[in-house]
Amino acid sequence: MELRDFVDTLRRRWLSVVILTALGLAVAAMFAFTATPIYQATTRIFVSTQSVGSAVEAFQGSSYTQARMQSYVEVTTDPLVLDRVIKELNLDMSAETLAGKISARVIPDTVLIEVVASNESAEEAAEISNSVAHHLREVVIGDLEEQVGDDSSLVNLTVVKRATEPQSPTSPSIPLFLVVGGVLGLIAGLAFAFARQALDTRxxxxxxxxxxxxxxxxxxxxxxxxxxxxxxxxxxxxxxxxxxxxxxxxxxxxxxxxxxxxxxxxxxxxxxxxxxxxxxxxxxxxxxxxxxxxxxxxxxxxxxxxxxxxxxxxxxxxxxxxxxxxxxxxxxxxxxxxxxxxxxxxxxxxxxxxxxxxxxxxxxxxxxxxxxxxxxxxxxxxxxxxxxxxxxxxxxxxxxxxxxxxxxxxxxxxxxxxxxxxxxxxxxxxxxxxxxxxxxxxxxxxxxxxxxx
CATH class of the missing domain: 3.40.50.300 (P-loop containing nucleotide triphosphate hydrolases)
Structure with a gap:
């Protein structure tokens, strides 16, 4: 198809493109304004090792911690942690359901773990995030890592940033919904216009x-x-x-x-x-x-x-x-x-x-x-x-x-x-x-x- 054919098709079928683009925007706006708002609260945990000897041993301990960071992230959504959260907050959901509301990650080039809880309630999102961080520390220090010295764990988890109640929802993002709806509507309109033009042999x-x-x-x-x-x-x-x-x-x-x-x-x-x-x-x-x-x-x-x-x-x-x-x-x-x-x-x-x-x-x-x-x-x-x-x-x-x-x-x-x-x-x-x-x-x-x- 030459550029002139492309332009002629748009001029001939512009109304279809406009209608479908407007329809995409309308559908996106409807979903954006009727969707249930979701709030996210974030807690940060600092992971460290106790220095029990020489500088070499300290370095080895640090390397040990770095190697196990991703394992701690995986434990975050394990029933071993989440069952305790459900019991503490008296949540009416299973550990599997709660796991779908929790995400955790290691912040690159740091020893920080970020725990994010998503919920329809801003207050509950903050409570869940803080509770998950608290019980993750308990499980890692008390159940998973070996004890050294005076029965203390080689690894220590410290909450450096507690979750606070978010003031605005993270989703739905109305501008994003409108952009996506408009783009999809435009694509649908162009596809319809060119398909109709191809089938119209008059x-x-x-x-x-x-x-x-x-x-x-x-x-x-x-x-x-x-x-x-x-x-x-x-x-x-x-x-x-x-x-x-x-x-x-x-x-x-x-x-x-x-x-x-x-x-x-x-x-x-x-x-x-x-x-x-x-x-x-x-x-x-x-x-x-x-x-x-x-x-x-x-x-x-x-x-x-x-x-x-x-x-x-x-x-x-x-x-x-x-x-x-x-x-x-x-x-x-x-x-x-x-x-x-x-x-x-x-x-x-x-x-x-x-x-x-x-x-x-x-x-x-x-x-x-x-x-x-x-x-x-x-x-x-x-x-x-x-x-x-x-x-x-x-x-x-x-x-x-x-x-x-x-x-x-x-x-x-x-x-x-x-x-x-x-x-x-x-x-x-x-x-x-x-x-x-x-x-x-x-x-x-x-x-x-x-x-x-």
Whole structure:
């Protein structure tokens, strides 16, 4: 993953990261404020040896003590000591339970043992710590170490710091809880964001399309909530951002080598509802506005839309011409004041659209129309549900594939394009539709602002 992909994912999924981080903080705060406070009290014991002879013997005694320090630490939590503590303080717990509340250690580079008692009560924590130190001394001196001289022990344990009642609990540490909760929430949020991004194969931008196919992206169209009511943007709002995008698409097509004077192209998509009919109609208007004699054919014989968008009578059209029920003269309808754009509606809905569009009659009809029009735009059905568009692509100069942001998945787009490539149909390029106007995938803000002014 590149840095740009990382940043785009964060910008696209930032809300998930924020919510899970806040949730982690909330859970941590709940535990911190509801957890039982624990107090710790500490006692320190100094371990020494009695000097009974020469300096050499004293040194040997000191070494003896150092070697046994860790053993004294282990004895601290032994029932031999803790049973006496329980009896003295009248504690309602076993030696094993009490051992879980006691910790002891040798302070490095010293002969000091530190005994720490933890308890829900500050007063009881201090009492336990002091009692453990007291009885540890009794056990070591009286029971474990050998006696020397006048029945005194070679080793002596002296309490140098008695435990006092702690004023504040050592846990829970609210700042620590919040930091840990926030970090864990942030990690969970990032993991969720990147997992969701990895599983989301929908097209979000032109970059996603470019990463899916080698075919060029010829144009991008911003999402327009009014497109359903006013689909003919080039006609209704010639200075709008979408109208300028159609003129940009028209310009891009001029640089494609069609290999013929008359250019015939199919406008299709992977799935339904990606906006192919709207794009086909507006592209035809833009071409006609540029002075080209243009024909718009509605070859979507299953769900025709062109006649509705162009406000024309669509009862008779392409299907009727192909079966011989009508002629071109009877079905071609002029559109617009300039007289350069004509429309051939879909006509009656046949039972066999694919066979009809792939027939010799269709190929002959297109050959005839090429001699009469400079530009022929064919609105065809989507590629994945049916084969109509693929069939038409073989008898035209190529296909213009529409891809809708947030609707088309990259796998669907790749499969649709692969279907065209498998039959050696030419893919002229792609058009990305419904691009967002805001957010990390927003498109074309600078140029469109200029146009609107």
């Amino acid at each position: 097209v979000h931008s032109e970059r996603d399309v470019a990463a899916t196919t080698k075919h060029p992206v010829l144009a991008g169209f911003l999402f327009d909530p009014t497109a359903a009511k006013e689909p003919l943007t080039v006609h209704a709002g010639p200075r709008s951002p979408r109208a300028e995008a159609f003129r940009s698409l028209r310009t891009s097509l001029q640089f494609i080598d069609f290999g013929a004077k008359s250019r015939t192209l199919v406008v299709t998509s992977s799935l339904a509802s990606e906006g192919k009919s709207t794009i086909a109609a507006n592209l035809a208007i833009a071409l006609a506005d540029a002075g080209k004699s243009t024909l718009l054919i509605d070859a979507d014989l299953r769900r025709p839309k062109v006649a509705e968008y162009m406000a024309l009578e669509g009862g008779v059209g392409l299907s009727d011409v192909l079966v011989g029920r009508a002629t071109l003269t009877e079905t071609l309808q002029p559109w617009g004041e300039e007289g350069r754009l004509f429309v051939l509606p879909a006509g009656s809905r046949p039972p066999n659209p694919s066979e009809l569009l792939g027939s010799d009659s269709m190929a002959e009809l297109l050959e005839t129309l090429r001699g009469e029009f400079e530009q022929i735009i064919i609105d065809a059905p989507p590629l994945l549900p049916v084969t109509d568009a693929a069939v038409l692509s073989k008898v035209t100069d190529g296909a213009l594939v529409v891809c809708a942001v947030g609707l088309t998945r990259t796998t669907q787009l790749a499969h649709a394009l692969g279907g065209l490539e498998n039959i050696d149909a030419k893919v002229l390029g792609l058009v990305v539709n419904m691009l967002p106007t805001r957010g990390p995938d927003s498109y074309g803000a600078y140029g469109y602002e200029y146009v609107e002014k």
